[in-house]
Amino acid sequence: MKTIITNAFSINMFSDHHRHIVEFIPKTAHEASQYLSEDWESAVGHPDTAALFSEQLGVTIPVNRVNVQLIPSQTRLIVGQYVGPRLPEGATTLPDGAEIRWWLVVADR
Numbered sequence: 001m002k003t004i005i006t007n008a009f010s011i012n013m014f015s016d017h018h019r020h021i022v023e024f025i026p027k028t029a030h031e032a033s034q035y036l037s038e039d040w041e042s043a044v045g046h047p048d049t050a051a052l053f054s055e056q057l058g059v060t061i062p063v064n065r066v067n068v069q070l071i072p073s074q075t076r077l078i079v080g081q082y083v084g085p086r087l088p089e090g091a092t093t094l095p096d097g098a099e100i101r102w103w104l105v106v107a108d109r
Contacts, residue, residue: 032102
């Protein structure tokens with residue numbers, strides 16, 4: 001199964017208009033990084049976000065501005081959700097009081 005790492009989830013990730021059941025499973029940074037060992041792609045479109053994700057996961061996350069298509073039973077997402085104050089331009093570390101919450105997102109029909 002292919003893994004896509006991103007910083008957001010959108011209903012537009014489904015290309016069809018069928019019913020989908022979506023599961024959001026919280027993960028630690030270590031657990032999230034384990035999904036990036038083979039057959040994965042970055043969909044992180046902002047350099048600062050990619051740098052923060054790389055620092056958090058210990059894996060180089062390239063900047064890649066692409067549209068994501070979540071195909072049930074074929075793809076899964078690792079979503080890094082930034083929580084905290086607005087990031088200053090060029091940030092490579094998290095400011096005080098900020099965190100990235102990691103989620104495994106899988107879909108089924």
